[in-house]
Amino acid sequence: MLCLGIETSCDETAVALCDNGRPILEKLASQADLHALFGGVVPELASREHLRRMGPLLSALFDEAGLTMADVDAVAVARGPGLLGSLLIGLAAAKGLCLASGKPLIGVDHLHAHLLAATMGREVAYPALGLLISGGHTQIMLMRSPLDVAVLGRTIDDAAGEAFDKAAKSLNLPYPGGVYIDRLGRGIEPDRTLFPRPFLENVHLDFSFSGLKTAVATFIAARPHLRAVVMPATGVPVAPEAWPMELRLACSSLNFAIADTLRVKLERAIDSLDAPAASLLAAGGVAANEPIREMLSRLSARRGLPLFLPEPALCADNATMIAVAGCLLGQAGLHHDLSLAPVPRGRRVPWDYLSGPGIGRASVDSGFAPQ
Numbered sequence: 001m002l003c004l005g006i007e008t009s010c011d012e013t014a015v016a017l018c019d020n021g022r023p024i025l026e027k028l029a030s031q032a033d034l035h036a037l038f039g040g041v042v043p044e045l046a047s048r049e050h051l052r053r054m055g056p057l058l059s060a061l062f063d064e065a066g067l068t069m070a071d072v073d074a075v076a077v078a079r080g081p082g083l084l085g086s087l088l089i090g091l092a093a094a095k096g097l098c099l100a101s102g103k104p105l106i107g108v109d110h111l112h113a114h115l116l117a118a119t120m121g122r123e124v125a126y127p128a129l130g131l132l133i134s135g136g137h138t139q140i141m142l143m144r145s146p147l148d149v150a151v152l153g154r155t156i157d158d159a160a161g162e163a164f165d166k167a168a169k170s171l172n173l174p175y176p177g178g179v180y181i182d183r184l185g186r187g188i189e190p191d192r193t194l195f196p197r198p199f200l201e202n203v204h205l206d207f208s209f210s211g212l213k214t215a216v217a218t219f220i221a222a223r224p225h226l227r228a229v230v231m232p233a234t235g236v237p238v239a240p241e242a243w244p245m246e247l248r249l250a251c252s253s254l255n256f257a258i259a260d261t262l263r264v265k266l267e268r269a270i271d272s273l274d275a276p277a278a279s280l281l282a283a284g285g286v287a288a289n290e291p292i293r294e295m296l297s298r299l300s301a302r303r304g305l306p307l308f309l310p311e312p313a314l315c316a317d318n319a320t321m322i323a324v325a326g327c328l329l330g331q332a333g334l335h336h337d338l339s340l341a342p343v344p345r346g347r348r349v350p351w352d353y354l355s356g357p358g359i360g361r362a363s364v365d366s367g368f369a370p371q
């Protein structure tokens with residue numbers, strides 16, 4: 001089954017082709033440079049950029065792959081959660097292609113797709129415990145099967161990526177800043193007491209990163225000399241050695257505080273499951289963070305759970321994961337009609353697929369109660 005995937009939920013415009021879950025080609029245009037000028041994503045600009053880039057990206061994808069819409073079996077599109085105006089551009093493109101070609105439309109939960117990116121091309125044993133860590137979400141998920149996912153815990157305020165990005169902003173590092181905190185902390189032993197590991201003194205699996213965000217901002221406000229005098233260019237790798245040791249220690253300590261907070265809640269989740277987890281997986285932009293990946297691989301070895309992590313490029317938003325999800329859903333006979341609606345951030349993505357004959361039980365709960 002050849003599936004076209006379309007991703008426009010935030011600030012990456014991406015289209016990709018997958019054949020039975022195997023990636024063929026992806027074309028991705030990042031808007032990071034544009035939004036870096038404002039220190040965060042400006043929704044109206046994001047929508048305009050998606051609109052400007054969608055057509056050329058689709059043409060380049062099909063030209064380079066030597067394929068046309070006639071070869072495609074289904075069109076999968078991220079339908080949320082995300083920025084409403086951005087999602088609408090992807091949905092409009094997907095619906096237009098389906099209307100013109102008669103091919104089925106498959107709306108994909110962006111968070112579900114992130115998790116599936118970790119399973120691509122691998123034999124994952126279920127149930128799997130999944131950690132989804134991105135700019136907008138921090139969730140512990142139980143995957144009973146690839147199409148049966150439930151949320152066990154989630155952030156009650158900010159996401160882990162938000163804590164990274166706000167810390168970077170206080171340091172006058174470009175948006176999105178997680179990768180800078182990651183790199184600048186490399187090779188430095190963290191001070192484990194410098195920043196709090198938030199929201200651990202409770203029994204549940206939820207997270208709260210807003211207090212950590214404030215602690216880091218207060219720490220930097222008291223040490224203005226740590227702020228970069230000139231903001232480095234977006235996307236240009238920084239050389240950690242060129243930066244003050246005090247700053248690198250702060251970055252390493254923040255990496256530790258976030259990684260260890262995630263570890264504590266994951267261990268708690270592993271211990272609380274009725275049916276023991278058979279594997280551990282993590283996904284989302286923050287899953288590219290090296291100390292977090294190291295924490296996960298130590299945890300996996302200690303608890304005897306095979307670990308599945310996407311390669312760093314597939315941790316961030318991309319269309320390959322949407323196409324992979326589309327293949328799985330399509331093969332299960334699940335699809336939508338052209339009335340498919342986008343789901344903004346903060347809303348639960350409904351499991352409202354239309355199903356063909358012989359479809360088994362499947363559900364995905366991305367965990368946000370309607371507001």
Ligand code: KG4
Pocket residue numbers: 010133134135136137160161162164165176177178179180182284285286287288289290315316317
């Ligand atoms: O999944 P993603 O690309 O977009 C969302 O769906 O939000 O995640 C973006 C987030 C940003 O907060 C970014 O700073 C963070 O992922 N991120 C990282 C790293 N690379 C990206 N955070 C920490 N370390 C990294 N290496």
Ligand code: ZN
Pocket residue numbers: 110114134135284285316317
């Ligand atoms: Zn994402």
